[in-house]
Amino acid sequence: MFIGEYEHTLDEKKRVSLPKQFRTGLGKKMVMTRGLDNCLFVYSKANWEKVAEKLQALSFAQADTRGFNRFILSGAAEVEVDTAGRILIPEHQKEFAGLKKTVVFAGVSDRVEVWDSESWKAYKAHIEKQADSMAEKLGEIGAL
Numbered sequence: 001m002f003i004g005e006y007e008h009t010l011d012e013k014k015r016v017s018l019p020k021q022f023r024t025g026l027g028k029k030m031v032m033t034r035g036l037d038n039c040l041f042v043y044s045k046a047n048w049e050k051v052a053e054k055l056q057a058l059s060f061a062q063a064d065t066r067g068f069n070r071f072i073l074s075g076a077a078e079v080e081v082d083t084a085g086r087i088l089i090p091e092h093q094k095e096f097a098g099l100k101k102t103v104v105f106a107g108v109s110d111r112v113e114v115w116d117s118e119s120w121k122a123y124k125a126h127i128e129k130q131a132d133s134m135a136e137k138l139g140e141i142g143a144l
């Protein structure tokens with residue numbers, strides 16, 4: 001399980017150090033794709049296969065399913081940790097997530113999310129204000 005948040009700096013070649021706390025769980029090769037809320041999702045190969053299987057099981061007859069599959073699957077790329085512990089973020093993903101100089105890696109259970117630092121701060125402030133009402137809604141459906 002991935003938890004915690006870590007801030008790192010992108011170098012001029014779009015490489016960033018993968019937090020040591022996430023390296024073992026993600027492995028040497030992982031899959032990075034466009035995520036929701038304008039961040040990137042990073043999965044271990046094993047977790048990616050589970051996600052891809054679920055997406056493939058959905059009916060392609062529905063436009064929303066086709067669109068979401070295209071969004072997630074076509075935006076994916078295999079990335080590899082180099083000997084210095086860095087990963088290269090593909091340009092199309094860097095643009096999608098609006099990554100500038102400083103990025104945040106956030107552990108979210110089965111995946112790691114990559115955020116532009118300023119976007120993460122704004123998103124986190126927004127969510128923190130809603131935490132009580134979200135918890136209440138989750139409690140109503142028995143999730144908490």
